[in-house]
Amino acid sequence: MDTFDTVIDSSIAYLVGRTSRSIIKRLTKKISDAGFDVSYEQWSILVHLYRKDGQTQQELSNISVKDKAAITRLLNVLEKKNMVLRIPDRNDKRSKLVYLTHKAKDFKDELIAVVIDLLGEAEQGISSEEMNQCKTILNKIFSNFEQLNR
Secondary structure, eight states: OOHHHHHHHTSHHHHHHHHHHHHHHHHHHHHHHTTOOOOHHHHHHHHHHHHSSSEEHHHHHHHHTOOHHHHHHHHHHHHHTTSEEEEEOSSOTTOEEEEEOHHHHHTHHHHHHHHHHHHHHHTTTOOHHHHHHHHHHHHHHHHHHHHHTO
16 A cells, blocks of 8 residues: 555545445434434434424525535425425515424434434444544534635
């Protein structure tokens, strides 16, 4: 292995990307095994609606760090699956508010339990101090890129 390969394979970008793909793969399997018809990408929208129902597509785009087209596609699928509704905003006719359906609300606790179980798997053998340090560093890296992307 030459120097280039060593630098690339040990870079934070490579390690974070590899870890992210592994998390997505595992969560997708766990969600499917639990009997839910929800992809990781769909979960990434549902979780924000579980926190605050009735957000605009733009708010969901900002908080999930996804472009408007991706949000629209995800919401179209979630709407077809009867998990969200888009309702025109009374204050801004150009905007629609996204709400969870009863179906999505009914399985919230079970779906969150799957995610909590995944987080427990991820943290095996890692001390709380190490996890806190990792989270701090990842948040700093994210902030660096957020500032650069403005």
